[in-house]
Amino acid sequence: MKFLKSYKEVVVPACMLASLIIGAGMFSLPYVTSRSGIFTGLFYLLAFAGIMSLIHVFYGEIVIADKSGRRFASQSRQYLGQTGFLVGAISLVAGTTLALTIYLILTEGFAKLMFPGFSASVILFWILGSVGVIIGIKGIAGLNNLLTLFMVLLAGIVAFFGLKNGTSFLRNVPFWPKGDISLWLLPIGPFLFSLNGRGAIASIEDYFEANRLDIRKMKKAIVWGTLAAAAVYLLFAVGMLGITAGAPARDIMIDLALLPDYLRFLVAGLGLIAVFTSYVFLGLELKMVLEKDFRFRGIAASAAVVVAPIAIYFLANRDLVSLISVAGGVFLGLESAIVILMWEKLKSKKLWLNRMIVFVFIVGALYEVLKRTI
Numbered sequence: 001m002k003f004l005k006s007y008k009e010v011v012v013p014a015c016m017l018a019s020l021i022i023g024a025g026m027f028s029l030p031y032v033t034s035r036s037g038i039f040t041g042l043f044y045l046l047a048f049a050g051i052m053s054l055i056h057v058f059y060g061e062i063v064i065a066d067k068s069g070r071r072f073a074s075q076s077r078q079y080l081g082q083t084g085f086l087v088g089a090i091s092l093v094a095g096t097t098l099a100l101t102i103y104l105i106l107t108e109g110f111a112k113l114m115f116p117g118f119s120a121s122v123i124l125f126w127i128l129g130s131v132g133v134i135i136g137i138k139g140i141a142g143l144n145n146l147l148t149l150f151m152v153l154l155a156g157i158v159a160f161f162g163l164k165n166g167t168s169f170l171r172n173v174p175f176w177p178k179g180d181i182s183l184w185l186l187p188i189g190p191f192l193f194s195l196n197g198r199g200a201i202a203s204i205e206d207y208f209e210a211n212r213l214d215i216r217k218m219k220k221a222i223v224w225g226t227l228a229a230a231a232v233y234l235l236f237a238v239g240m241l242g243i244t245a246g247a248p249a250r251d252i253m254i255d256l257a258l259l260p261d262y263l264r265f266l267v268a269g270l271g272l273i274a275v276f277t278s279y280v281f282l283g284l285e286l287k288m289v290l291e292k293d294f295r296f297r298g299i300a301a302s303a304a305v306v307v308a309p310i311a312i313y314f315l316a317n318r319d320l321v322s323l324i325s326v327a328g329g330v331f332l333g334l335e336s337a338i339v340i341l342m343w344e345k346l347k348s349k350k351l352w353l354n355r356m357i358v359f360v361f362i363v364g365a366l367y368e369v370l371k372r373t374i
Helices: 002-021 024-036 038-065 072-114 121-135 140-163 168-172 188-195 198-210 215-243 252-256 261-293 298-315 320-347 352-373
Strands: none
Touching: 002 140, 002 198, 002 215, 024 038, 024 072, 024 188, 024 215, 024 252, 024 320, 038 188, 038 198, 038 215, 038 320, 038 352, 072 121, 072 252, 072 261, 072 298, 072 320, 121 261, 121 298, 140 215, 140 261, 168 215, 188 215, 188 320, 188 352, 198 215, 198 320, 215 252, 252 261, 261 298, 320 352
């Protein structure tokens, strides 16, 4: 009975969170680590695993204290006024829209690995995903949980293939950045994007309430879920560094093409399904935010969610690493800073550690903006 109780209170919600953290950001980490260095990549992985665990716990306490069912943008207005609402709303909407665009880019890459001659994959995926957002497909989160188990296994298999010939590839990867000081800041955006799971916290709180579980165990589940995602990323990044002899391409699809045929097809197939479920889940979340926080009518909210990602896909640079860096470094950094400030308002306390974390987020955002404007 004790094991079953722990399973319900810790394992299940931890898996819920991990399933919604593990995603597109994973495919940027091997390249980012090869550029910034083994030490730098590992440092950021461990640091942001801790920081995002804290952010997720903070937001969990905010959700538990708020019994009104408000979403993130409305909560930021409640605690931080109109300025907080504007920053929170813009970061949430822009970051989520960029994430949807990133899924479209990944779709193109996965489809080419499976069906090299098929050129309409993005349009077909976009149509199916848009239908899912409009009609509201049920059970997406549950399917994503199952797929995450397969992604964990695949990360382990990739690590096995990457390490089967030893660790000599590490000699081709710098220990830390040499020459270009800005490379110390390169991992901030990708690791922030990769480890962000704030959007799943409300669903986890709903799970505890619906099953009448001890809400005090929610913090433990959140921490373990975040750390589990970080462990998967470590396996995948090390594995891909080994497969590419320490020199991964900026385009992860070039490296995935080096896998054995059966594994390449399996990774691409599961990737397509996982990207689809995440696309619909995030699309539905964004649609709900537009309806509840911005007072969009159903048709207008659906139209915005459907049109914006495909428009950015065709108009913007389709470089996966750049989009992940901007989405994480700028918008998710601001969103996470808002969570910290809301928590301090809720608890009526200011901690020096929180200020240091907010400073890191600001530095990361400035780095991404200045890198693209100067």
